[in-house]
Amino acid sequence: PSFARRLHKTVRKLLPDCEIRFIRSEDGSGKGAAMVTAVAYRLDAQHKARQKILEPFKLSHEQLLEVKERMRIEMEKGLGKETHEEATVKMLPTYVCSTPDGTEKGDFLALDLGGTNFRVLLVRVRNGMRRGVEMHNKIYSIPVEIMQGTGEELFDHIVHCISDFLEYMGMKGVSLPLGFTFSFPCQQNNLDEGILLKWTKGFKATGCEGEDVVGLLKEAIHRREEFDLDVVAVVNDTVGTMMTCGYEDPCCEVGLIVGTGSNACYMEEMRNVELVEGDEGRMCVNMEWGAFGDSGCLDDVRTEFDVAVDELSLNPGKQRFEKMISGMYLGEIVRNILMDFTKRGLLFRGRISERLKTRGIFETKFLSQIESDCLALLQVRSILQHLGLESTCDDSIIVKEVCTVVARRAAQLCGAGMAAVVDKIRQNRGLDFLKVTVGVDGTLYKLHPHFSTIMQQTVKELSPQCEVTFLQSEDGSGKGAALITAVACRIREAGQR
Ligand code: ADP
Ligand code: MG
Numbered sequence: 001p002s003f004a005r006r007l008h009k010t011v012r013k014l015l016p017d018c019e020i021r022f023i024r025s026e027d028g029s030g031k032g033a034a035m036v037t038a039v040a041y042r043l044d045a046q047h048k049a050r051q052k053i054l055e056p057f058k059l060s061h062e063q064l065l066e067v068k069e070r071m072r073i074e075m076e077k078g079l080g081k082e083t084h085e086e087a088t089v090k091m092l093p094t095y096v097c098s099t100p101d102g103t104e105k106g107d108f109l110a111l112d113l114g115g116t117n118f119r120v121l122l123v124r125v126r127n128g129m130r131r132g133v134e135m136h137n138k139i140y141s142i143p144v145e146i147m148q149g150t151g152e153e154l155f156d157h158i159v160h161c162i163s164d165f166l167e168y169m170g171m172k173g174v175s176l177p178l179g180f181t182f183s184f185p186c187q188q189n190n191l192d193e194g195i196l197l198k199w200t201k202g203f204k205a206t207g208c209e210g211e212d213v214v215g216l217l218k219e220a221i222h223r224r225e226e227f228d229l230d231v232v233a234v235v236n237d238t239v240g241t242m243m244t245c246g247y248e249d250p251c252c253e254v255g256l257i258v259g260t261g262s263n264a265c266y267m268e269e270m271r272n273v274e275l276v277e278g279d280e281g282r283m284c285v286n287m288e289w290g291a292f293g294d295s296g297c298l299d300d301v302r303t304e305f306d307v308a309v310d311e312l313s314l315n316p317g318k319q320r321f322e323k324m325i326s327g328m329y330l331g332e333i334v335r336n337i338l339m340d341f342t343k344r345g346l347l348f349r350g351r352i353s354e355r356l357k358t359r360g361i362f363e364t365k366f367l368s369q370i371e372s373d374c375l376a377l378l379q380v381r382s383i384l385q386h387l388g389l390e391s392t393c394d395d396s397i398i399v400k401e402v403c404t405v406v407a408r409r410a411a412q413l414c415g416a417g418m419a420a421v422v423d424k425i426r427q428n429r430g431l432d433f434l435k436v437t438v439g440v441d442g443t444l445y446k447l448h449p450h451f452s453t454i455m456q457q458t459v460k461e462l463s464p465q466c467e468v469t470f471l472q473s474e475d476g477s478g479k480g481a482a483l484i485t486a487v488a489c490r491i492r493e494a495g496q497r
Helices: 002-014 028-057 061-079 151-168 213-224 237-248 304-311 327-343 364-371 377-386 393-428 443-447 451-462 476-496
Strands: 106-113 118-126 132-140 177-182 230-235 252-258 262-269 282-286 434-441 466-472
Touching: 028 327, 028 393, 061 393, 061 451, 106 151, 106 476, 118 151, 118 476, 132 151, 132 476, 151 213, 177 213, 177 476, 213 230, 230 237, 230 476, 237 252, 237 262, 237 282, 237 434, 237 476, 252 393, 252 443, 262 393, 304 327, 327 364, 327 393, 327 443, 364 377, 364 393, 364 443, 377 393, 393 434, 393 451, 393 466, 434 443, 434 476, 443 451, 451 466
Parallel strands: 106 177, 177 230, 252 434, 434 466
Antiparallel strands: 106 118, 118 132, 252 262, 262 282
């Protein structure tokens, strides 16, 4: 007994900050071996259970090829006159037929609606020796009540922001050509017209679907009776991105967005754009690929978690491809998996906290942070702690794996879609080999540590006959709208001469 007492006393003296209890073990060597075995057994069983749940997220090369093929089929349906109506990937004509040639110049206003932020921009395009683009912009918030209120309120708010911006720039009363980046599916019959087919990404303002958004904007401008604007172009952000990169690299014939949502556009042969008269030249087609899968053609790839996230979203059943890829949804998929793990006692010691049950707490930016290579596990734990999730070291390893699996699948699916696009361009031109550049925008693509690498690898594997360069666009949706407006003005002026 005195040995034990002395030992305890010494240890406590050496570690005054620790509270230490000594418990006498009974038959440590026998029982202990059994305990070690039991724990290892449990850990192994739990590991297997988790792997089984994650299995459907791991897509094989064959599955990805299949996704590419199905995308191709849906693209044909969207382009075809007879099949367009029922098609889910709408392949919308944009009336953008020419890319910048560097001779554009002038001052333009641009609006950017449809991303996280609403912005008004003033863009100065110069040609000749001082060729380049200079921009000023201001970000405005759109309160949820307005996003989901009436269309009149939404457009009055937009016009209010334009007015504020003109005042801020000291340009009240100046009338400039305006490009409107409106990143929702629109049916266009002209460059300066866009009939909203349906809201996506959290917008829900009433009385807009089926209406020409340029008309709605003009009406709001007239209601305010303060200034007039010449709306020259309605532009999708994918198209703006393609144009922005096209200004630097003439090989850029594809645009891709991986941000809040996901979408792509590319230059299609006019003869294939059956919705528009004429067979000469090319036109940029806004694919609206986010809706890929809405016909059910991806049901074998979707998991129960995708279904759960979809069902609780603002637009159930819609934008199924987008919901597996983009920033608005990846965090939610991860949260749903973590909940499922916890319910089964495979994570967080089986305790579901109120926090974990809260929709939206797991933002997609956490996927980037958690997967960041230079992050120690301790930091993962502190991110989780910040979220109100108490975790052990093992828990943080598991959370990290879930993030990896979900982001990896997103990048691969996006790559499979892109592979379909570039291969179609190659076949359109009857080439054995195509070199093409894709202009990309979107915070998820730009900031996630592995997304772009995995996506590019996937495109390479699925479309070996294409050499695809990815170019990050700088502010595609703002600059692009101005460039398209500039090109349109250049062509208009040439026509008047
Ligand atoms: P938008 O697509 O709305 O124009 P962004 O391209 O900035 O705007 O994308 C916003 C989306 O990016 C948000 O949905 C958010 O979840 C996601 N996001 C923000 N930060 C990060 C990050 N660090 N890593 C990955 N995704 C992010
Ligand atoms: Mg954007």
